[in-house]
Amino acid sequence: MSSHRRVGVFVDAENVRYNGGYQMRYDVLRRFAARENGVLQRLNTYMAFDAERAREDMEYAKKSRIYQQMVRDFGWKITVKLVRRYTDEAGNVTTKANADLDMAVDAMLQADKLDQVLLVTGDGDFIQVVNALQNKGCRVELIGFKNVSRDLQREVDAFYSGFLIPDLVPVSYEPRNEWGKSGSCVRGVCTKWIADKGYGFLRIMDHISPNLWVTDPRGEGSPYASVFCHVNELADDVTEDLLMNRETVLEFYVNESEQKDNGLVAKNVRLAFSVNR
Incomplete structure (x- = not known):
């Protein structure tokens, strides 16, 4: 493929975190996205932040800042979605920090300057986005972990299980693991x-x-x-x-x-x- 192939990556970080991709390495993801000598035009990730919890839990606030800075150091633009709380009639509190709309709009607005889009999510709500990107001439690839929409997998040009990409999700009990080497x-x-x-x-x-x-x-x-x-x-x-x-x-x-x-x-x-x- 052309060395001038323009690539955009869009990560639904909360979907990934809750579906098997906890501790996903953004440096490895970046290398995967650029594996065909493409130009990484956009590296976008959408993360949740609970401001109310951060006011009471200093450790959470500190870890969130450190993690976001590490991701930025790898060259990613972070869109932070604040967690919102909703109380139903029974007094049950639910939280939500949905970044689907932001991610979809960004992908569509930036598609004209991209040749290839890599979506990292399992959410079937992105099917229409995939179709629209393909109609603009973009090749659309998908990385997912657990609970990946089958319809979404069928619509994209290529699907890769994030579990199978070397070192994308570390083996927690093997911190010095050398994937593929004898004993790894x-x-x-x-x-x-x-x-x-x-x-x-x-x-x-x-x-x-x-x-x-x-x-x-x-x-x-x-x-x-x-x-x-x-x-x-x-x-x-x-x-x-x-x-x-x-x-x-x-x-x-x-x-x-x-x-x-x-x-x-x-x-x-x-x-x-x-x-x-």
Whole structure:
């Protein structure tokens, strides 16, 4: 693709935070968005801030300021949406900080100067926005985690599970994790399972690359790696039906194979996310 391809990224931060993307790394997201040598024209994220809580909870106020500054240091423009409280007739209080409208309007206004738009959300309310952006000539990609609208996935030009992008969501119990290296913890999907023989193959995205469409790890320039998995390494709740569902995300450790040069084997395979859970 052209090195002058103009890219815009729009992050629905609250949707991401509540749907599996907590602690998402904005520096990794930036690298993913620019993987095809595109020019990052817009980097927008929409975050909630509870001003009422901040007045009473100094620790919350401090952490919010530090986090927002860190994101800005990575080159992102932050639109802060203040949390609003609503009380119903029964006295129940609900909070809301919806940034959908701001994000949709910004994407549409800025689309004329963009060739590609990356939306980070799972909210099906953005379907009409996707269609409008595509009609303007933009390629629209989507990153989501849990509870991603199926209709939204079908409308975009490409959907990527944020769980599968290397280091986008850190492994909390492996703070020095080197994704894809022997001994590291990764996430992937099952591509083949031979039940009667008790083994199969998992696939991981080894690194961020412009060749994400080369999904066969044997293909030239493919950023994916194949990992051998024996049934003995599966957690009890990892069933064959879940394995063969490509929306099931598995978390596991990879080690070098003792039988095959440059081969990888999976250890301690467990569920990271399944649409059935």
